Amino acid sequence: MSAITELRTQTGDQISVPEQWLNLAAQIPWAFPLPHNAEGDTETRESLGRIYSEECARIEMLEGEYRTEPFISVPTDVLDEYAKYRPSRFQRARGFEKHLDYTGQIYFKREDGNPTGSHKPNTAIAQAFYARAQGLTGLVTDTGAGQWGAALAWACHTQGLECSVFMTRNSFNSKPYRRYLMQMSGARVFASPSEITSQGRALLKEDQNHRGSLGIGMGEAMEYMRTQSGTRLALGCMSYYAAMHQTIIGQELVAQLEMAEVVPDILIGCVGGGTNFIGFVAPFASDNALPASLRGSKRPRLVAVESANIPVLTKGVYEYEFADAFGLTTQVKMYTLGRNFLPDEIHAGGLRYHGKSPILSLLVHEGRIEAAAIDQNEAFLAGKIFFESEGILAAPESSHAIAYVIKEIDREKREGTAATIVFCLSGTGYLDLQSYSSFFGMR
Ligand SMILES: *Cc1c(COP(=O)(O)O)cnc(C)c1O
Numbered sequence: 515m516s517a518i519t520e521l522r523t524q525t526g527d528q529i530s531v532p533e534q535w536l537n538l539a540a541q542i543p544w545a546f547p548l549p550h551n552a553e554g555d556t557e558t559r560e561s562l563g564r565i566y567s568e569e570c571a572r573i574e575m576l577e578g579e580y581r582t583e584p585f586i587s588v589p590t591d592v593l594d595e596y597a598k599y600r601p602s603r604f605q606r607a608r609g610f611e612k613h614l615d616y617t618g619q620i621y622f623k624r625e626d627g628n629p630t631g632s633h634k635p636n637t638a639i640a641q642a643f644y645a646r647a648q649g650l651t652g653l654v655t656d657t658g659a660g661q662w663g664a665a666l667a668w669a670c671h672t673q674g675l676e677c678s679v680f681m682t683r684n685s686f687n688s689k690p691y692r693r694y695l696m697q698m699s700g701a702r703v704f705a706s707p708s709e710i711t712s713q714g715r716a717l718l719k720e721d722q723n724h725r726g727s728l729g730i731g732m733g734e735a736m737e738y739m740r741t742q743s744g745t746r747l748a749l750g751c752m753s754y755y756a757a758m759h760q761t762i763i764g765q766e767l768v769a770q771l772e773m774a775e776v777v778p779d780i781l782i783g784c785v786g787g788g789t790n791f792i793g794f795v796a797p798f799a800s801d802n803a804l805p806a807s808l809r810g811s812k813r814p815r816l817v818a819v820e821s822a823n824i825p826v827l828t829k830g831v832y833e834y835e836f837a838d839a840f841g842l843t844t845q846v847k848m849y850t851l852g853r854n855f856l857p858d859e860i861h862a863g864g865l866r867y868h869g870k871s872p873i874l875s876l877l878v879h880e881g882r883i884e885a886a887a888i889d890q891n892e893a894f895l896a897g898k899i900f901f902e903s904e905g906i907l908a909a910p911e912s913s914h915a916i917a918y919v920i921k922e923i924d925r926e927k928r929e930g931t932a933a934t935i936v937f938c939l940s941g942t943g944y945l946d947l948q949s950y951s952s953f954f955g956m957r
Contacts, residue, residue, distance in 0.1 A: 729839025751787025760793020
């Protein structure tokens with residue numbers, strides 16, 4: 515590759531933002547299992563429409579074009595917001611290659627340079643747009659470390675909607691920076707458990723300093739949403755709609771790979787709920803979405819990297835389970851450790867879910883996607899190496915993917931091969947310096 519081509523690839527400016535999302539459910543040979551209600555019957559658009567916006571309910575139920583169309587047009591208003599930070603960069607990790615003494619090539623797709631520093635605005639913007647188009651006045655959600663809350667708050671602001679966020683009390687107090695981001699976007703942020711719901715009040719009565727959890731936050735968000743007319747719930751990770759919106763990443767990636775004349779052998783990404791990963795690999799996971807130049811003799815390996823502390827794909831079971839810890843939302847078919855599974859307090863908060871998104875789960879179950887687990891220590895060490903060699907501080911979540919890249923490279927070297935590896939940098943670590951500092955014991 516010439517220096518010029520490489521430069522162009524690095525800026526990402528030479529490609530345009532894709533105007534369609536890739537609808538994987540309509541592109542794969544397996545039937546995508548629809549959500550069930552508490553009684554185990556298939557949900558309806560009406561029942562889901564009482565929880566989510568109407569359009570999100572339609573997507574989740576694969577209604578109309580979502581059942582048949584391989585691609586879905588991105589609304590113009592959403593494209594206008596994407597244009598503020600997309601296309602995102604795709605670049606080669608030369609410093610990292612050199613540090614690892616690797617003769618193959620490593621590339622990465624960057625989702626760290628956007629309004630709130632992770633891939634989550636890609637779906638938050640679309641969700642806020644649907645809500646406004648429907649005439650809703652606001653969205654309600656829960657957040658742990660705050661990436662999702664910050665993205666939704668910013669997106670709601672762009673659409674003139676109110677945003678209410680129940681933030682795990684522990685993070686509300688100990689990780690204030692993303693809370694400030696939410697508040698800068700005009701969101702109301704409640705430490706959960708809070709005084710404004712009956713569930714929250716009951717928990718606070720037992721323990722004034724209750725630390726909260728994602729499940730409790732979700733329960734409070736549901737209760738509050740039901741008391742506020744014109745509002746619905748917005749979810750970042752566990753839904754099909756969020757995964758579909760993230761396919762903007764993979765479609766840009768395909769254009770950038772073509773332009774740089776790079777054919778990947780392995781694609782790697784971290785998984786919490788699974789949305790950034792699915793979005794990143796979607797064109798490679800589908801049957802016919804790839805341009806001819808990338809349709810090699812064999813498919814690249816697609817590796818979903820989870821936290822070894824929450825081994826959903828590597829140790830869970832594939833069955834219907836509630837998406838939230840209280841059994842309040844809806845049941846989806848997924849790999850799960852059970853909704854009562856209590857994950858350790860790991861630093862990569864975005865990876866702490868008891869299940870994985872249904873579309874990711876299906877593709878793992880059918881063998882199209884591989885799963886691997888990385889422990890937190892490996893992730894932080896990899897994050898430090900990447901920072902030292904590339905000058906980019908990755909989110910602790912993304913560092914799980916980087917750690918797995920290092921493992922693959924060790925294997926490549928042992929086997930005397932040099933595969934071309936591409937990974938997804940799902941977010942920035944600059945708001946997670948506290949986690950890095952406590953892991954490395956800095957004072
Ligand atoms: C939320 C988050 C994740 C995990 O969510 P997915 O749905 O698996 O994409 C990963 N990385 C970052 C930076 C996040 O904020």
